Amino acid sequence: MTNRPRLCFIVTNAITATTFLPGYLRFLYEDGWDVVLLCSDGPGLDNLSGVDGISVHILPMKREPAPVRDFISLVRMYSFFRRLRPDVIVYATPKASLLASIAGRLARVPRRVYELWGLRMETVNGLPCKVFGLLEWLTARLSSIVIANSASLATRCMDLGVNGGHRVVTLGHGSSHGVDSEYFSREATMPLLDPETSTAIEEGAAPVVGFVGRLHPDKGLDTFLEALQICNEQGVVFQALVVGEEEGAGTAKAINQLRERIPVILTGHVDDPRPYLRAMSMLVLVSRREGFPNVVLEAAALEVPAIVSDATGCVDAVEHDITGAIVPVSDPEALAAAIALALRNPEWKNFGSAARKRVVRDFAQETVWGLHSAAFSGSILGSD
Template identity: 55%
Template sequence: MGGHPRLQRRSGGHRDGSAAGVDFAALSMRREPSPVSDLRSLAGAVKLLWRLRPDVLVYATPKASLLGSIAGRIARVPRVVYELWGLRLETAQGVARRVFAALESTTSRLSTLVIANSVSLADRARSLGVTGGRRVIVLGAGSSHGVDSEFFAPGVEAAALTPETARRLAESDRLTVGFIGRIHPDKGIDTLIDALRILSGRGRKVQLLLVGGEDGAVLDDELGQLRDVVPVHIEGFADDVRGALSAMDLLVLPSRREGFPNVVLEAAAMEIPAVVSDATGCRDSVVHGVTGRIARTGDATSLANEIDVLLEDDELRTKTGRAARENAVRHFSQRDIWALHSRAWRGDIDAVGPTD
């Protein structure tokens, strides 16, 4: 339950896993809370698990994990593993925050193992007291599935940007700052917009390439104001982000919370350095001053300063991009990460990374 969307995109349309020789059974589930629909999904999950009788059940993302952990216990699956990819409660307030905390604790408590995909995320879950008394481990250097450094590689042929965006970028002599991800308030797009305004005020010639589907953030006014000083190119959702990454001089991810941002690894594998926030999860994806830069979360001036360091020095930006790829290949090989997770799912925990 829960998925690796970028792996699914790579499969050439075989979202059912058949291309990899994996059996597949669909389970309908809504993203947002819906009591009636959620009960149906839970009943369907229990029925499916009784039929399959798996040795291990693995789940990720908040809704799938909560329902999966309950269903796994009801169906008496021997090992139920929670892949913790982020804490939604970090950006929630009031009652919503308490509800998310309770649900997070419940999911962890019902799981036999909790695997956080970054060290800072594991630490944050412990400090917030939402581990349900379970041991939380991190595998290797973190991430949910690593990066395929052959698929994501410098100069690789990939689906191009839309002709209009490609033409406008090619005609411009400005450096391209890029963002890839859900257009959601938690992603810190407002901070990025303010940072680009600051850079424009300093005389820095930049343009913004924004790639992603809208998900709870309406930024028409802010982007309209930014366009007065910085060209903005919006691509929307992309199945294959390599074309967009190839067009960028720098990736920026100013999130307020993450688990471990895979897009930073994908950019790194293509020798595109990143500037990220110091939020949970984000700060694990970059070695500050080596593979990219880290700015203070929600601080537009800090973000502008860190972006500027890489934009003003072409040689440093190139050196940083190469170091980013070297780090991605060495520490985040997809096959190595998969092997670690496989060993953890089997119960071979002692040999797989730091624990409490």
Template identity: 40%
Template sequence: MSRTLEPVRRPGRLGRRVAARRSPDLVPGRAPAPPSSPRLVLTVTSAGSLPLMRGFPQHLQRAGWDVHVVTGPGPDLDALGDVVGGVHAVPMRRDPSPLEDARALAAWVRLLRRLRPDAVLAATPKAALLGLVAARLTGVPVRVYHLWGLRLETTTGLLRRVLTLTERATARAATRVLSVSPSLSAEFAGAGLAGRRPVDLIGRGSSSGVDTQHFDPSLVRLSEVRQAARAARLEPDRFVVGYVGRITPDKGLGTLDEAMRILAEDGVRACLLVVGEEDVAGYDPFTVHHVHRAGRVADPRPYYRLMDVLCLPTLREGMPNVCLEAAAMEIPVVTTTATGAVDSIADGETGLLVPPGDAAELARALRALHHDTALARRMGAAGRRWARTHFSRPELWAGHDQYLRRQLPKEGNDR
């Protein structure tokens, strides 16, 4: 069952009052939250995932929550120390590891006993499993599994069985499941992973929306675009197909490589601009000529400006942020009908959808935008309007705030 919850624009009244408590490992000098603030724990497995929710913890802190962020150690976690109620490093391994997982679970239980939060919002598989099981063991009343994706979709054999069991265990430990896209909600519920729990959705989905004030093509200076072109050694007078993201098999990059080969054979003067870094050691799917690698960049906006089209040939997603960013930057998007990706564009309006793994169809979609520049411009302009209408961060964040508050026990009730 999938339930859609529309964003609420105005923040409501605070939930029940809780005593203000401070963990001894908080960053010194931070002002404590007001005594009336409900305490919320946000968690993802790796600190490297925190940029995906940039600004969200701070928004909830300003909205009246006492926010504590828990991830593995890293500079992205440390950077939050002065703007939220607390940051806590719990090392968590992404892959199954019984001994390390047991140690992490024990650390989680100790942490939650000390913090005594009113709610836990947990994303990414390992952090969600450990954080929500620990939250259930310690009596946290509101335990929300923030479903960002379904890793098991692209696995087989024993690993798939293990991941299926862990997804079911995570949902069982949660009081609610909150998905980031309609198709992911349907996939999770349809596979029987949610049990009897509803799979909720706020608006059109997304983990954190897109900052359309930041991702605005008018704010990127021409000098920045030229500098990015030089850094990537981009060739002039070529149709630029862009990819932004991790270099990993789940992104379908082998299909993109084959589609670029087909374009070259058809006489299309195209090149591939790759923005991102290797996620799987030794994995390099690109064999065609005219591949330009920018690596990981601090600001992708000048690189978006270099692209004629963004291509995400993915095999699975939750809700791909890069598609929303490209749309906000007025770049047409070609992606697949895979879970999550299918919800990230308006097919025929802001971009084109193709079946995952189909290089011929992918090449056909890219060729269509190469041949019809007017269509590409219309899709780019429509993409920005669409991103601003459906994925505005202020509205989405307010929706999350209200969603969490609705789950809190009534004032005066015991846990």
């Protein structure tokens, strides 16, 4: 038996858990919680289950709508909560959050925390938007508290009326789990670039304008590619580095077609993005929606300034003309102008130093984790 309060963290996919949560869950254990992770099966979970103080349980969940499978997952989750009897459940990612909020309420879990990392409804229209909005409202309504990982996301959630009657809060300066500024440091030991990318950058002999993330329309890649074409037509000297995996949207094909006219290096998925970020003169992320883009903070820790859109979440990641630049969403002309200006601006390198200072000051992992742990216990936001 343990006298520790029991916390169950639920996410949909194993990749989310293994990418973002290992250090976080370990911190929660060291902060006094009995920690249980619940997610779908996937690579890397064996390593996570071997960490002292963390118990991993597998519960299949589908990321996309699947009514029959979702109902089965809901019943299994309810049964699991009844057996586990957690004091707190914390859930993030859309499907896991919807199921956990319903199952947690039915199982009478005392404290149900919704970690809001983004709003899918922002980039769809018509009936899908209404459905996503209803599900978002229901998830929030069934939760004890809603914590958005950026101030603009909290505001957007309230403005759209999907907050379920709750005041949506942001802890500290935002972010769901902060940044390890020692790991993401130019002085840290890290792998070399793959030989093909390294050779291409060396032969290109021009500043590198980069993107790191999912090759998905929500990330504004069409705006990015159009802006690169405009820069090329205007005689701006650069080479582009695109790091990420295709998600079935045909983006990789568009990039490969663009390579016939301008220098674009496409790497596909990489296990460690740090050497690729370090090779960039700037990171560009002009998403149409985000929660709080981690990659911008990771680049900042590596002293790489960013140009981002003024979309939800992105606008929180950069201080304009201090750590980078902010441009209107879906505006390739404005983005092209910002890229050209940055490449001409001798002060741009100073933006990188300022960006790292901001990360170290405002987004240290233990600070962010500590704020969330306190909120889970109710010591910041108060009990229900």
